[in-house]
Amino acid sequence: MTQATTEATVPYEEALAAYDPVLGLEVHVELNTATKMFCGCATTFGAQPNSQVCPVCLGLPGALPVVNEKGVESAIRIGLALNCEIAPWCRFARKNYFYPDMPKNFQTSQYDEPIAFDGHLDVELDDGTTYRVLIERAHMEEDTGKSTHVGGATGRIHGATHSLVDYNRAGIPLIEIVTKPMVGAGERAPEIARAYVATLRDLLAALGVSDVRMEQGSMRCDVNLSLMPTGADRFGTRSETKNVNSLRSVERAVRFEIQRHAAILASGGSVTQETRHWHEDTGITTSGREKSDAEDYRYFPEPDLVPIAPAADWVERLRESLPEPPAARRRRLQGEWGYADLEMRDVVNAGLLDLIEETVAAGASPAGARKWWSGEIARRANADGRDVPAYAAAPRRDPRPCGGVGVVGHQRPTQ
Amino acid sequence: MSELTRADVAHLAGLARIDLSDAELDKMVGELGIILESVATVQNAPIADVEPMSHPMPLVNVTRADVVRASLTPEQALAGAPEQDQQRFSVPRILDAE
Numbered sequence: 001m002t003q004a005t006t007e008a009t010v011p012y013e014e015a016l017a018a019y020d021p022v023l024g025l026e027v028h029v030e031l032n033t034a035t036k037m038f039c040g041c042a043t044t045f046g047a048q049p050n051s052q053v054c055p056v057c058l059g060l061p062g063a064l065p066v067v068n069e070k071g072v073e074s075a076i077r078i079g080l081a082l083n084c085e086i087a088p089w090c091r092f093a094r095k096n097y098f099y100p101d102m103p104k105n106f107q108t109s110q111y112d113e114p115i116a117f118d119g120h121l122d123v124e125l126d127d128g129t130t131y132r133v134l135i136e137r138a139h140m141e142e143d144t145g146k147s148t149h150v151g152g153a154t155g156r157i158h159g160a161t162h163s164l165v166d167y168n169r170a171g172i173p174l175i176e177i178v179t180k181p182m183v184g185a186g187e188r189a190p191e192i193a194r195a196y197v198a199t200l201r202d203l204l205a206a207l208g209v210s211d212v213r214m215e216q217g218s219m220r221c222d223v224n225l226s227l228m229p230t231g232a233d234r235f236g237t238r239s240e241t242k243n244v245n246s247l248r249s250v251e252r253a254v255r256f257e258i259q260r261h262a263a264i265l266a267s268g269g270s271v272t273q274e275t276r277h278w279h280e281d282t283g284i285t286t287s288g289r290e291k292s293d294a295e296d297y298r299y300f301p302e303p304d305l306v307p308i309a310p311a312a313d314w315v316e317r318l319r320e321s322l323p324e325p326p327a328a329r330r331r332r333l334q335g336e337w338g339y340a341d342l343e344m345r346d347v348v349n350a351g352l353l354d355l356i357e358e359t360v361a362a363g364a365s366p367a368g369a370r371k372w373w374s375g376e377i378a379r380r381a382n383a384d385g386r387d388v389p390a391y392a393a394a395p396r397r398d399p400r401p402c403g404g405v406g407v408v409g410h411q412r413p414t415q
Numbered sequence: 416m417s418e419l420t421r422a423d424v425a426h427l428a429g430l431a432r433i434d435l436s437d438a439e440l441d442k443m444v445g446e447l448g449i450i451l452e453s454v455a456t457v458q459n460a461p462i463a464d465v466e467p468m469s470h471p472m473p474l475v476n477v478t479r480a481d482v483v484r485a486s487l488t489p490e491q492a493l494a495g496a497p498e499q500d501q502q503r504f505s506v507p508r509i510l511d512a513e
């Protein structure tokens with residue numbers, strides 16, 4: 001049998017002519033709670049190493065976890081926004097593994113009783129069509145510590161002599177959102193993957209539950225991909241590409257894996273079930289460890305945490321308090337402002353929606369607000385090498401009921 | 416109950432990051448086999464009409480408010496670490512991880 005972990009590829013069109021991709025996405029999102037999921041340690045990003053740790057998140061003997069109520073609330077709100085069912089009763093589980101990023105030797109997670117399940121998210125593609133992504137589950141868990149590998153090349157584990165671990169991140173609440181396998185996406189699989197993650201990011205931002213900053217790791221994406229011969233109905237062996245951490249990379253990683261799997265299958269080989277590492281610089285994936293089976297994690301109900309049973313009336317209150325979905329909001333604002341499709345797309349892509357909404361609310365005309373932010377301020381931001389939203393302080397701080405938006409421009413942008 | 420094999424023990428040792436010699440593997444297959452056999456007698460308990468139970472107390476929703484509490488200082492946190500460097504826990508290289 002041919003070596004199945006090569007990085008050889010065939011042209012994309014050739015791959016799609018012979019195979020149907022099956023795509024699944026697992027997104028981990030760090031919640032923006034003030035404290036960790038099971039202890040009162042702060043979650044501030046960028047703190048001194050091991051300054052936000054305690055006996056619970058260090059796994060010291062005798063320490064007992066207590067669930068962060070806000071973490072549960074955020075999980076339910078995410079589940080509801082993804083049109084999921086909310087479990088009336090569910091438990092945490094221990095996922096046992098021996099790796100120094102978790103000092104407890106297990107990660108507290110959920111196994112067969114996720115708090116949210118069976119949902120969907122409608123994703124609008126660039127050409128205006130909508131693709132419905134089915135959501136398998138969204139469950140609560142905790143983040144791991146951060147390892148720096150010493151002795152190898154540029155912090156990578158390969159060739160390292162030892163590792164240094166900072167546990168500030170260990171125990172920060174994570175929600176893992178898992179799609180059902182997407183079948184039939186065909187050549188649009190990479191585009192759909194990117195659009196899904198972008199839509200999910202917007203939704204989580206609107207919910208206010210996370211910073212959703214992929215570049216800081218508060219939102220991370222794993223790409224599961226397999227191919228089956230065109231017309232087949234049995235899924236092929238999948239690879240799981242970990243930590244694909246930008247929208248563009250999600251699209252590229254799906255595309256690369258389609259091409260790589262096709263090269264293996266076309267040469268008569270079989271795909272190895274394994275995790276893969278994504279390399280942003282070269283745009284390829286390389287072999288990681290062989291994927292453990294679920295039974296290797298020896299999941300069992302977490303005895304130190306009692307079950308979570310969200311009251312039905314609480315869930316209904318949370319459902320009623322959900323914000324307007326981002327896509328619906330965009331449609332409403334476009335109607336109110338009378339923007340052409342292209343104008344609206346540019347405004348959305350530049351991240352100007354909130355700014356224009358505030359500026360219009362402050363008395364400006366929609367057309368004037370758009371010209372101001374996407375013209376004058378964009379020019380200045382470009383010259384300063386910054387994003388336009390970095391100038392966001394301006395309209396809020398000028399309470400004058402201005403007829404023209406020009407006045408806001410006189411203030412110095414804040415850093 | 417199927418018998419514990421040498422391969423099972425080697426696999427478990429790998430998951431637990433324990434390096435076992437051939438002689439130790441042979442010894443563990445025998446010893447663990449006896450332990451599993453003994454524990455297996457619990458499967459004869461009459462449980463047909465008993466609900467599975469993971470938590471003995473009839474409690475749900477024990478939570479706390481999202482309010483920051485004092486953490487340990489880095490010095491306290493690292494006090495028990497066999498090795499430390501740059502205010503971090505120094506741990507051995509992970510075998511076969513990549």
Ligand SMILES: [Zn+2]
Nearest residue numbers: 039041054057
């Ligand atoms: Zn803690």
